[in-house]
Amino acid sequence: MQPAHYTRSRLSEQIMNLPNDDKTCGWYAALPAPKPVRTLSGQQTADYVIIGAGFAGLAAARRLATLEPEARVILVDAQRVAEGASGRNSGFVIDLPHKFALEHPDPAHKQRLLGLNRAAIAQLESLIAEHDIECQWSHAGKYQGAVGERGLAYLAHFEKLLSGLGEPFRMVERDELQRVLGTTHYSRAIFTPGCYLMQPAALVRGLGDSLPENVELLENSPITRLERDGKGGFVLLGNAGTIRTPRLLLGTSIFTQEFGYLKNRLLPVMTFASWTRPLNDDECKRYTGTFNWGLTPADHAGTTVRMTQDKRLIIRNTYKHVPKYGRSIDDKARSDIRSDHRKALVKRFPDLAEVPFTHTWGGVYAISRNFTNFFGQLEEGVFASACDNGVGAAWGTISGTLLADMAVGADSSLLHDIQAVTGMPSLNPPEPFLGFGVRSRIKLAAWNSRSEL
Template sequence: MIHLPHDDNTCGWYNALPKQPKQALLTGAQKADYVVLGAGFAGLAMARRLAEHAPNARIALIDAQRIGQGASGRNSGFVIDLPHKFSLEHPDPAHKQRLLSLNRFAIDQLASLVAKYNIDCQWSAAGKYQGAVGARGEAYLDHFEHLMTDLGEPFEHVTGTDLAKVLGTNYYSRAIYTPGGYLVQPAALACGLGANLPKNIEVFEHSPIVRLEKEQGGWLLQGEHGSIKTPQLLLGTSIFTREFGFLKNRLLPVMTFASWTRPLNDKEMQQYTGLLDWGLTPADHAGTTLRMTADRRIIIRNTYQHVAKYGNSISDKLRQEIQNDHRKVFLARYPQLVDVPFTHSWGGTYAISRNFTNFFGQLDDGVFASACDNGVGVAWGTVSGTLLADYVMGATSQSLDDIQQVTGMPSLNPPEPLLGLGVKSRIKLAKWQSRSEI
């Protein structure tokens, strides 16, 4: 039995979209030259690149939900060019330069597609702020400055009134601004990419695969209402890769949560006093991510949960408690906006590994995967999906060499219940240590 995502319907990004046209269900007994499972950023990129290589092949792109409803449409909308978090700590400068090059490959590709198809997704070369609240955050910022200097990348210090003019709050002591990142409405981007796929790609939504069987000459994917056979299967399934028997006990399912306001009206914008269209990540990794969107919504994101059963691990009571915590965080930064309500609170499940390593390559005869984005899904999903299709088709490039150099096998996890206890304890400890930055 395969455990399905079971995401709720509370994602603000997706609910802000116009009604999306329905795609077909997987029905009957079908065949395809290539099947891509998972229609997030990785799966969308895999399918598009396969179609470019093989314009006469039948390519099926299958998702258990709607495009944009899963993890790809639930993140905070940062498309980050820099090596992220622990990757920035890597001792090999060449490793970090490869990651930088791969992320910029993805940004260039997405920017080109957004322009080509006129995708309305708030795509913006806004850069990114990394902010500190107090002494703990400032120590992390000092370390970040050293890492950026070693990397040779540009950055700016922003403090005092200059920072408050951007953020509309004096809550932060200082920040470092890096110019290479982009901001986006992630669900709109995913849906826009899905609506503009090459014609030889058939999309099947609301079509969960509940059984995967190896057969002579390929694989049989059994759905709830139909099946499909293929000699070549590409998995863009992130954490759910383990549900199909691959990378078992190597991926950790973690959910992080966000809440956002309705768009501020003109009077509230005057009270806010900051700018539109910026994003701030915490210097202390367990702190709070903060965004002001181009359409006047403020987003608060923090709180991590180990979700062994994905969406089924989260109760309505827990979701309300998280929203209440987000409200406190919001009012600490914007007490002048006390009358502005949250309209949506949501979580998204992603995969991390204990050694912070991404998997890329072949898993079995005819089965290939990019799995474990470690929290940077937009850029990493796009570049890894594109290059996995190149790998399957036998193409060569410097980028393909680079991604094979920086990926590997995620570490084995301890058995349950030790794993769950350990992850939950680590999350609680990080939250307590970072309480001054939340």
């Protein structure tokens, strides 16, 4: 594959917009204190540098270290591992692509996506077993639920897509749903068996704690500038040190544009979740469902709900365009979102209306207007996986692994598959038209989907 030279922009020449995540992520707060941090200091050199220690960056670092055990690999992140987007999702590892991908006219395209996602799940399951990572990993499957007519129409469309794909699924009616979910709120759901559930922050930290010895993990070490060194390599500048390397891998998702690449091609969107404390004994008696399940909405703008293994209810909905990432959301916005989450909880579980939320948090991810993921070489010595379009855990894992293969010149059928299903995110219109258009579309989707929230 030739470098995508037309994606190249100037290397970073100004102060970057760094991650600014809230400090109220329940998944992260539930973890024990992390190991002592190692930060970037002094002048470092490495054979490979990966920026971003989420699912993609961790997978790339692990794979590079395995393929080239004598190489020095540095994995650097602006935050602690699991504080960023990979530790903030709803804890689904999904094998089936989202509906817009299932609508692709080429059956081979869809089968490649399935194969890539399932390779990621197998890889994660193997690592969890090998390193004894406690992360509530469970082959629980997933429900996709509908409330009213709008949701039922989406569900019927999903049923048609699954039938055409030849994938196993089961239609679940209200009475059976009530026994599983403990609520009569949903009219119908489709159950698909291939999804896994997990505690994302625990999984990401476990992957970070078990990296091979030739990977040096540097946290709380934002890279604020990226330069060419005049010898075909790169210099990464941080607050207290630099790193020189001939090869750079970006597992930076939406922040890839801050390094001068894929500019005006990625849209930063934040979605939000709240969770309760664990249900007490009395509340467990009033709750009539099972534990450890996950439901996503048939209408994509609806509400995701989970009951965790440790008996917490999670509500996730609300989308915001966040051009300044975390700085785009203030305390009032978080309070309003938390109130909306409370309404969604009470609708579904009125007998548990008094159970308090303990944490409300947001997470930023990248989408593209043409729903295309980028994977590949940006220019000589620079490789990136960016824009997961909301399927982060599986896609990040497999794309990071295969990006390492590409960087060292390894070949595989999976590498050919990911190259076949990825491409160039389309250009965005200029501001202020972009912001107005995205905000208007999100508001319209929320209004149309209000019965499913």
